[in-house]
Amino acid sequence: MAVFSNLGLLALNRFGYGPRGDGDTAIAASDPRGFLRAELAQPGITLLSGAGLPTTPVAVALFNKDQAERKAERDQLAQQQADDVTRAKQLVALGAVSPVFAKLAKADAEKAAALLANPPKPPQKPPAPEQIIFRDESLARLRRAIEARAGFAERLVAFWSNHFCVSANKGGIARSITGAFEREAIRPHVLGKFSDMLIAVETHPAMLYFLDNAQSIGPNSKLGLKSHKGLNENLGREIMELHTLGVGSGYTQADVTNLARIITGWSIANANGKEGEPGTFFFHADAHEPGPIELLGKFYLEDGVTQGKTALLDIARRPETAKFIAGKFARAFVSDQPPPRLVAHLAKVFHDTDGDLHAMTLALIGDDDAWKPGPGKVRTPYEFIVAANRLIGHIPDEPGQVLGPLNLMGMGLWTPPGPNGYADSIAAWASPEGMKLRLDYCSQLASKLRDPPNPNDLLEAMCGAKPSAPTREAVARAESRQQGIALLLMSPEMQWR
Amino acid sequence: MVDFHPSRRELAVAGTALFGSAFVPKIASAAGTRDPRLVVIILRGALDGLAAVGPVGDPDYAALHGSLALRFDGPNAGLPLDGFFALNPGMPVFAKMYRDKQAAVLHATATNYRERSHFDGQDVLESGMPGPGFTESGWLNRAIAAIPKGERVGRLGGLAIGPATPLVLRGNAPVVGWAPEVIPSADDELARRVMDLYRHSDPMLAQVFGEGLQIDKIAARDMGADRRDKGGPGTPAGMRQAAEGAARLIAADDGPRVAALAFDGWDTHEGEGGATGRLMQLLGGLDSAFDAFKTGLGPKWADTAIIAMTEFGRTAKINGTNGTDHGTATVAFLAGGAVRGGRVIADWPGLKETQLFEKRDLMATTDVRSVVKGLLAGQFGLSPAVLGQSVFPGTMAVPPMQGLIA
Numbered sequence: 034m035a036v037f038s039n040l041g042l043l044a045l046n047r048f049g050y051g052p053r054g055d056g057d058t059a060i061a062a063s064d065p066r067g068f069l070r071a072e073l074a075q076p077g078i079t080l081l082s083g084a085g086l087p088t089t090p091v092a093v094a095l096f097n098k099d100q101a102e103r104k105a106e107r108d109q110l111a112q113q114q115a116d117d118v119t120r121a122k123q124l125v126a127l128g129a130v131s132p133v134f135a136k137l138a139k140a141d142a143e144k145a146a147a148l149l150a151n152p153p154k155p156p157q158k159p160p161a162p163e164q165i166i167f168r169d170e171s172l173a174r175l176r177r178a179i180e181a182r183a184g185f186a187e188r189l190v191a192f193w194s195n196h197f198c199v200s201a202n203k204g205g206i207a208r209s210i211t212g213a214f215e216r217e218a219i220r221p222h223v224l225g226k227f228s229d230m231l232i233a234v235e236t237h238p239a240m241l242y243f244l245d246n247a248q249s250i251g252p253n254s255k256l257g258l259k260s261h262k263g264l265n266e267n268l269g270r271e272i273m274e275l276h277t278l279g280v281g282s283g284y285t286q287a288d289v290t291n292l293a294r295i296i297t298g299w300s301i302a303n304a305n306g307k308e309g310e311p312g313t314f315f316f317h318a319d320a321h322e323p324g325p326i327e328l329l330g331k332f333y334l335e336d337g338v339t340q341g342k343t344a345l346l347d348i349a350r351r352p353e354t355a356k357f358i359a360g361k362f363a364r365a366f367v368s369d370q371p372p373p374r375l376v377a378h379l380a381k382v383f384h385d386t387d388g389d390l391h392a393m394t395l396a397l398i399g400d401d402d403a404w405k406p407g408p409g410k411v412r413t414p415y416e417f418i419v420a421a422n423r424l425i426g427h428i429p430d431e432p433g434q435v436l437g438p439l440n441l442m443g444m445g446l447w448t449p450p451g452p453n454g455y456a457d458s459i460a461a462w463a464s465p466e467g468m469k470l471r472l473d474y475c476s477q478l479a480s481k482l483r484d485p486p487n488p489n490d491l492l493e494a495m496c497g498a499k500p501s502a503p504t505r506e507a508v509a510r511a512e513s514r515q516q517g518i519a520l521l522l523m524s525p526e527m528q529w530r
Numbered sequence: 531m532v533d534f535h536p537s538r539r540e541l542a543v544a545g546t547a548l549f550g551s552a553f554v555p556k557i558a559s560a561a562g563t564r565d566p567r568l569v570v571i572i573l574r575g576a577l578d579g580l581a582a583v584g585p586v587g588d589p590d591y592a593a594l595h596g597s598l599a600l601r602f603d604g605p606n607a608g609l610p611l612d613g614f615f616a617l618n619p620g621m622p623v624f625a626k627m628y629r630d631k632q633a634a635v636l637h638a639t640a641t642n643y644r645e646r647s648h649f650d651g652q653d654v655l656e657s658g659m660p661g662p663g664f665t666e667s668g669w670l671n672r673a674i675a676a677i678p679k680g681e682r683v684g685r686l687g688g689l690a691i692g693p694a695t696p697l698v699l700r701g702n703a704p705v706v707g708w709a710p711e712v713i714p715s716a717d718d719e720l721a722r723r724v725m726d727l728y729r730h731s732d733p734m735l736a737q738v739f740g741e742g743l744q745i746d747k748i749a750a751r752d753m754g755a756d757r758r759d760k761g762g763p764g765t766p767a768g769m770r771q772a773a774e775g776a777a778r779l780i781a782a783d784d785g786p787r788v789a790a791l792a793f794d795g796w797d798t799h800e801g802e803g804g805a806t807g808r809l810m811q812l813l814g815g816l817d818s819a820f821d822a823f824k825t826g827l828g829p830k831w832a833d834t835a836i837i838a839m840t841e842f843g844r845t846a847k848i849n850g851t852n853g854t855d856h857g858t859a860t861v862a863f864l865a866g867g868a869v870r871g872g873r874v875i876a877d878w879p880g881l882k883e884t885q886l887f888e889k890r891d892l893m894a895t896t897d898v899r900s901v902v903k904g905l906l907a908g909q910f911g912l913s914p915a916v917l918g919q920s921v922f923p924g925t926m927a928v929p930p931m932q933g934l935i936a
Binding site for chain 2: 461
């Protein structure tokens with residue numbers, strides 16, 4: 034197990050994405066906490082924008098337009114086929130009375146039969162907009178993480194994004210807006226208020242779509258009484274279980290159902306534009322369950338969208354939320370079993386500051402319990418791939434180089450298998466297959482470097498002045514630069530953080 | 531529907547227990563040529579048992595399960611299992627196995643977990659512990675650990691399919707992993723050097739990395755070109771491929787005898803489809819996984835048992851969006867030549883409001899842990915004491931179900 038030879042390396046590895054080959058290990062070493070704070074102090078450090086990164090409504094518009102075009106093309110093709118068949122049938126009918134038509138009819142009937150037996154495939158379209166957007170979003174996020182000075186801000190973004198995860202694999206509009214969701218609902222609040230992030234997340238179209246709330250209808254609402262449609266409690270449950278209070282914190286099935294009732298009508302403006310700009314939040318009053326509703330022992334009076342927002346703000350302030358968030362935060366950054374004192378400290382800061390995430394983050398790096406040299410954590414596949422690219426100074430120019438291996442290692446970007454996001458425990462990722470895949474990835478990454486750096490130089494960036502003897506020897510004895518780099522990337526110093 | 535007549539084999543096994551301790555390796559001594567295998571498939575997301583195996587004969591079923599209910603007739607009719615239950619039409623292979631008495635269905639079954647969190651539910655299902663919060667080891671791993679090391683099963687350990695080991699197979703007993711590959715394998719020399727580095731500096735990484743290399747060698751030898759990734763564990767093609775890989779690895783004489791897989795995507799809150807649509811396609815993936823195991827195991831299928839199980843079921847009444855929300859009891863599927871099949875094993879609780887759990891979910895009448903225990907006892911000869919104390923701690927009161935293994 035790797036033990037970092039100075040606190041600068043510990044700062045970079047535990048809180049950031051690891052040292053860059055050309056990076057600031059020495060500066061980090063001179064003032065590890067200051068180094069991290071300085072990154073957080075850069076204005077707008079958690080924000081991300083750029084060409085090819087559309088807002089949610091713009092992405093939805095592109096998606097809707099493309100879907101409409103594809104449908105029109107399919108319809109046109111089907112119509113043409115139907116017309117051909119009709120014409121052939123007419124000729125066959127005419128052929129019965131005229132030998133001239135009989136000849137024509139035979140040829141056309143054969144053509145029609147061939148067409149029916151083997152309908153032509155629609156022509157290859159260029160990649161759909163949601164694919165292009167997803168790739169651009171992925172690349173922008175990866176580059177930011179690889180180029181960041183410490184990567185602490187990006188680690189925070191990744192933590193909160195995983196906490197409030199949505200999946201691009203849900204189908205429909207999901208793939209086109211997962212990146213926008215993170216930029217719009219997560220990033221602005223990473224150093225802000227938890228409650229602001231909570232409201233932004235639960236009213237964002239990506240979440241309303243992912244956890245099915247957009248279609249949930251109050252059974253006694255106008256629409257519910259008319260349509261026989263009704264409640265979907267998916268989002269109501271996960272808000273309490275995964276986003277705020279934590280499972281087993283005392284809420285009941287009735288609370289789940291009632292929160293789902295309270296947030297009925299939280300929906301997405303549809304493509305016809307009558308509900309506002311398509312792809313923005315839309316409060317669908319006709320689908321909202323009327324009347325006062327009890328939640329966690331308190332009644333929330335009918336007040337449109339405010340009823341739900343008030344309920345969420347109350348949930349965010351409960352001590353169970355502070356405890357749940359603090360524990361998860363400490364586990365993610367420090368250890369699978371974080372010191373209870375550290376968790377209690379973070380929970381207190383969270384509670385006392387009314388969920389100020391900047392304050393909780395500073396409390397984390399200000400607490401000596403977070404700086405114990407070991408045992409730390411094994412990097413997740415995403416953390417590992419970013420760290421490896423940082424060390425060798427490789428900026429991917431197309432996202433497939435990273436998205437493919439991530440999928441393979443079981444941690445596809447923005448595609449967790451469930452709403453609880455990806456695990457970050459050692460047991461989850463230090464698996465036999467996972468480690469073998471890291472080897473294959475490192476081997477490929479090193480072999481593709483056109484001008485590989487000297488691994489001995491990188492060794493110092495990675496380990497400071499005193500690399501462990503086995504790692505130093507393994508690199509020194511490598512039979513090629515590429516092999517040396519692959520060994521460096523596989524070394525315990527790179528696997529642990 | 532419920533019949534538990536012990537077969538001759540069980541009587542023989544029960545007989546041997548009279549002579550000596552529970553840890554006597556019964557299988558090897560009682561039936562020297564038998565080489566049993568066990569496969570566990572975890573269906574993550576909570577499978578709707580009422581749309582997978584419909585109690586068509588229950589008078590309240592069609593109204594409650596609405597558009598998702600299966601039927602005996604009409605378009606997309608269910609595949610009749612008996613006069614009462616119909617199987618989802620996405621599973622023709624399983625239906626044939628059922629007719630051949632190599633497959634059985636457990637219905638109205640659940641673990642002891644009665645809340646409705648996926649993740650806690652999966653933890654309980656896989657850890658085999660009395661409640662959530664225990665994620666160090668899983669029951670399948672502890673079962674392997676309880677088998678004497680001299681036995682093939684104990685020595686060869688478990689096989690985890692996919693990049694991460696499912697909790698059910700995590701623990702102290704050796705586990706190897708395999709997943710389809712999309713990156714070319716690193717050369718042996720680099721692998722050797724990394725292994726050497728870990729041996730000198732990091733025992734934990736040396737352990738897991740070494741296991742990863744070992745299974746990769748078997749895969750390279752036995753699978754050749756079929757190692758390319760065809761889709762994730764939530765797609766039908768991915769399920770089939772995972773099963774094909776697992777079958778070949780556990781069929782090998784030097785491969786593990788126990789495997790765990792996890793298939794995703796069963797959390798059907800919305801647009802579930804019943805006899806058609808999403809659920810039918812996912813069940814089709816599971817069906818083709820059973821097919822792949824039967825084909826891939828060849829003659830070894832005869833000694834194999836597979837169980838596919840999920841953390842809990844879904845609401846009896848469909849929700850407002852043509853789906854179902856989190857519920858309680860559901861189905862489990864058993865397949866394999868070793869299974870005494872051709873039956874639906876259920877103590878049917880009924881679907882009237884008063885018969886439902888908390889007036890919303892199918893009531894659990896069979897503890898799925900008793901089924902798992904029955905498989906472990908029948909396949910590997912684990913005693914009720916070992917099963918009740920170390921494999922599923924604190925469950926002496928849940929006896930192994932008799933008569934599951936032919």
